[in-house]
Amino acid sequence: MTRLPRVDSACLLFPEIAVTSRRPARLAQAAIAIGLGLTLGCSAALAQTPAKGSPEHIKAVTSAVDGASIKANTATSNDWPTIGLDYAETRFSKLNQINADNVKKLGLVWTYPLESSRGVEATPVVVDGVMYQTASWSVVHAIDARTGKRLWTYDPKVDRTKGYKGCCDVVNRGVALWKGKVFVGVYDGRLIALDAVTGKVVWERNTVDNKEFSYTITGAPRVFNGKVVIGNGGAEYGARGYITAYDAETGNQAWRWYTVPGDPSKPFEDESMARAASTWDPSGKYWVYGGGGTVWDTITFDPDLNLVYIGTGNGSPWNRHVRSPGGGDNLYLSSLVALNADTGQYVWHYQENPGDHWDYTATQPMILADLTIDGAPRKVILHAPKNGFFFVVDRTNGKFISAKNFVDVNWATGYDANGRPIEVPQARGKEPYDSIPGPYGAHNWHPMSFNPQTGLVYLPAQNIPVNLTPEKSVKFNVQEPGKFASAAGWNLGFMLNATPPKSPPFGRLLAWDPVKQKEAWRAEYVAPWNGGTLTTAGNLVFQGTADGRFIAYNATTGEKLWETPVGTGVVAAASTYLIDGKQYVSIAVGWGGVFGIAARATELQSPGTVYTFAIDGKAPPPAFVKYQTEGLLAGVKYDPKDVPEGTALYVTACAQCHGVPGVDKGGNVRNLGYVSKETIENLRNFVFKGPFHDQGMPDFTGKLTEADVVKIQAFIQGTADAIRPK
Numbered sequence: 001m002t003r004l005p006r007v008d009s010a011c012l013l014f015p016e017i018a019v020t021s022r023r024p025a026r027l028a029q030a031a032i033a034i035g036l037g038l039t040l041g042c043s044a045a046l047a048q049t050p051a052k053g054s055p056e057h058i059k060a061v062t063s064a065v066d067g068a069s070i071k072a073n074t075a076t077s078n079d080w081p082t083i084g085l086d087y088a089e090t091r092f093s094k095l096n097q098i099n100a101d102n103v104k105k106l107g108l109v110w111t112y113p114l115e116s117s118r119g120v121e122a123t124p125v126v127v128d129g130v131m132y133q134t135a136s137w138s139v140v141h142a143i144d145a146r147t148g149k150r151l152w153t154y155d156p157k158v159d160r161t162k163g164y165k166g167c168c169d170v171v172n173r174g175v176a177l178w179k180g181k182v183f184v185g186v187y188d189g190r191l192i193a194l195d196a197v198t199g200k201v202v203w204e205r206n207t208v209d210n211k212e213f214s215y216t217i218t219g220a221p222r223v224f225n226g227k228v229v230i231g232n233g234g235a236e237y238g239a240r241g242y243i244t245a246y247d248a249e250t251g252n253q254a255w256r257w258y259t260v261p262g263d264p265s266k267p268f269e270d271e272s273m274a275r276a277a278s279t280w281d282p283s284g285k286y287w288v289y290g291g292g293g294t295v296w297d298t299i300t301f302d303p304d305l306n307l308v309y310i311g312t313g314n315g316s317p318w319n320r321h322v323r324s325p326g327g328g329d330n331l332y333l334s335s336l337v338a339l340n341a342d343t344g345q346y347v348w349h350y351q352e353n354p355g356d357h358w359d360y361t362a363t364q365p366m367i368l369a370d371l372t373i374d375g376a377p378r379k380v381i382l383h384a385p386k387n388g389f390f391f392v393v394d395r396t397n398g399k400f401i402s403a404k405n406f407v408d409v410n411w412a413t414g415y416d417a418n419g420r421p422i423e424v425p426q427a428r429g430k431e432p433y434d435s436i437p438g439p440y441g442a443h444n445w446h447p448m449s450f451n452p453q454t455g456l457v458y459l460p461a462q463n464i465p466v467n468l469t470p471e472k473s474v475k476f477n478v479q480e481p482g483k484f485a486s487a488a489g490w491n492l493g494f495m496l497n498a499t500p501p502k503s504p505p506f507g508r509l510l511a512w513d514p515v516k517q518k519e520a521w522r523a524e525y526v527a528p529w530n531g532g533t534l535t536t537a538g539n540l541v542f543q544g545t546a547d548g549r550f551i552a553y554n555a556t557t558g559e560k561l562w563e564t565p566v567g568t569g570v571v572a573a574a575s576t577y578l579i580d581g582k583q584y585v586s587i588a589v590g591w592g593g594v595f596g597i598a599a600r601a602t603e604l605q606s607p608g609t610v611y612t613f614a615i616d617g618k619a620p621p622p623a624f625v626k627y628q629t630e631g632l633l634a635g636v637k638y639d640p641k642d643v644p645e646g647t648a649l650y651v652t653a654c655a656q657c658h659g660v661p662g663v664d665k666g667g668n669v670r671n672l673g674y675v676s677k678e679t680i681e682n683l684r685n686f687v688f689k690g691p692f693h694d695q696g697m698p699d700f701t702g703k704l705t706e707a708d709v710v711k712i713q714a715f716i717q718g719t720a721d722a723i724r725p726k
């Protein structure tokens with residue numbers, strides 16, 4: 001990356017080069033400046049070189065981050081300036097000091113405590129040794145990566161009793177850095193610009209001023225051309241998806257694009273909404289549920305075509321029979337959409353799941369690549385969404401090139417030449433249905449990477465079996481009566497797996513050839529929900545695992561070359577960067593996300609931590625923390641007649657975080673089948689103004705009655721008793 005203010009070395013190497021590369025009109029001026037610099041400017045500048053890690057240094061290196069520097073960094077990968085490394089989101093670093101020959105000598109340099117006990121999903125962003133990392137509850141940490149010491153922490157103070165507003169853990173997928181500001185999307189819907197040096201708020205906007213829907217933000221903002229763009233989540237609770245661009249300097253709104261139409265009796269926002277409305281059946285009153293299509297993760301910018309690509313989410317509610325009874329594609333659900341980066345106007349779309357029915361989102365991270373396909377150079381998007389197919393799409397026009405399933409699927413047999421799925425009719429039937437992939441996806445938000453040297457994409461793939469039972473009636477979310485709970489339109493019993501699904505769960509790292517649409521190698525894991533990937537010119541792939549390890553593989557062969565325990569399950573992806581000429585690898589660990597709330601794959605539950613490694617690192621690992629669990633709950637007195645009502649209450653109020661008592665083991669939230677008898681006997685003390693409201697436990701005052709709690713107790717003990725080995 002070109003760093004203007006790095007006068008120590010830049011002085012010798014023509015100080016104005018970075019400026020001229022950005023502003024060609026200033027070539028003549030620059031020539032003079034170079035001359036001056038060599039004669040008198042340099043000695044003065046050298047005397048003022050700020051100490052690394054000092055406020056002046058942080059100001060200098062973060063102010064230099066802009067579109068040109070992000071592009072320039074791709075020549076070396078010295079820094080990791082955006083969440084996916086570059087605008088193409090390759091997560092492929094050209095650094096090769098750490099490589100397949102010496103990775104065995106990788107050792108710990110420092111760890112940094114993120115002071116969080118919920119999921120950590122962000123990739124560390126690093127420029128010249130200044131690191132920005134988010135933890136749960138959208139807390140931002142600035143870290144001196146030379147030492148691992150805190151520079152500052154910013155807590156946007158999300159109301160901890162409002163975690164229920166999102167479906168999938170109080171997570172955050174990271175920051176965007178631009179001209180001295182750090183941008184973070186906050187769980188409660190705010191977009192905040194922070195001063196990169198001090199962590200103080202520069203501006204703040206509420207991006208979800210609408211009161212009808214339960215919006216949250218978990219994704220990372222994207223900055224380009226002086227605009228910062230953010231989407232939101234909420235389609236499990238009823239929401240209408242959109243993304244908004246703001247001026248990065250002022251926070252003024254530049255544009256907004258909705259992903260699905262609103263009430264057709266009112267004027268449409270634009271032509272793209274009018275066209276979309278013809279693919280929805282108004283008798284389903286989809287606008288009341290919001291329709292869905294939330295842009296809760298991937299937003300990618302293409303500087304060459306000046307397009308923004310977004311992946312849109314599932315239908316809201318999931319079940320199309322409820323949402324749009326007459327069928328229809330329901331544009332622009334589950335689609336890749338290209339927008340004009342300046343205006344936010346629709347340019348093209350490709351819909352991966354017409355008429356989504358299964359929470360098959362297209363929000364999974366995409367990678368922009370230039371590939372030779374059938375002998376011709378193509379500018380493509382590589383995409384592996386929840387639905388289990390790997391897509392190659394022409395990013396100049398949205399035309400389908402190819403799709404191939406990367407895991408076994410049962411909802412479609414393939415895609416036709418026009419890019420439409422060939423669906424299996426039972427997948428939309430009225431009978432209970434084992435959805436493969438299920439709503440957790442064959443691949444979720446965990447970032448994949450693409451290594452142009454091997455030609456392979458490294459993709460965390462999985463199966464998490466779920467049985468879906470179609471049902472017309474829509475259940476309430478106890479917290480917000482009138483808001484629809486997650487599986488609205490599907491029987492909420494899916495959470496309790498009323499009909500146990502038959503397919504086996506798995507988690508694996510897939511090395512996938514996107515040209516041949518074929519697996520090259522795989523590594524099997526003990527469980528699903530493993531971390532994102534990083535790949536390097538050192539012929540390496542790095543990935544953290546659900547069972548608490550950080551692993552390096554040979555990128556060509558898949559041979560495991562190195563691993564280290566990290567004290568808890570890993571869901572995030574690693575980054576790598578140079579500091580003062582030496583290569584480091586950092587990974588933030590912290591078990592969580594939608595699967596990690598209630599389930600786990602290791603007995604270790606250490607808090608959120610950033611680990612940083614280098615060759616010959618010798619730092620001692622921190623002490624690991626074990627899960628605190630009691631034996632299977634026994635002895636709570638209850639009336640079996642209360643169990644059916646208790647079940648319904650538990651499903652709408654408790655299941656999403658606590659899982660099924662005694663069946664799930666508990667993830668970053670405890671399972672109520674494995675707590676003490678006294679805890680369940682005193683459940684009311686936790687439910688109403690209880691001690692865990694600062695950790696994400698909602699306050700149910702006014703939402704549940706004391707009698708409801710007694711029924712929930714009956715369900716919890718009844719379930720534990722039912723599964724106890726006789």
Ligand SMILES: O=C(O)c1cc(C(=O)O)c2c(n1)C(=O)C(=O)c1cc(C(=O)O)[nH]c1-2
Nearest residue numbers: 168171218233234235236294296313593594
């Ligand atoms: O439909 C939505 O609006 C929405 C939002 C989110 C989110 O914001 O985290 C997730 C999902 N859906 C989702 O379907 C999903 O599987 C998921 C997993 C995670 C996670 O962080 O582990 N978030 C989300």
Ligand SMILES: [Ca+2]
Nearest residue numbers: 235236314359
């Ligand atoms: Ca969803």
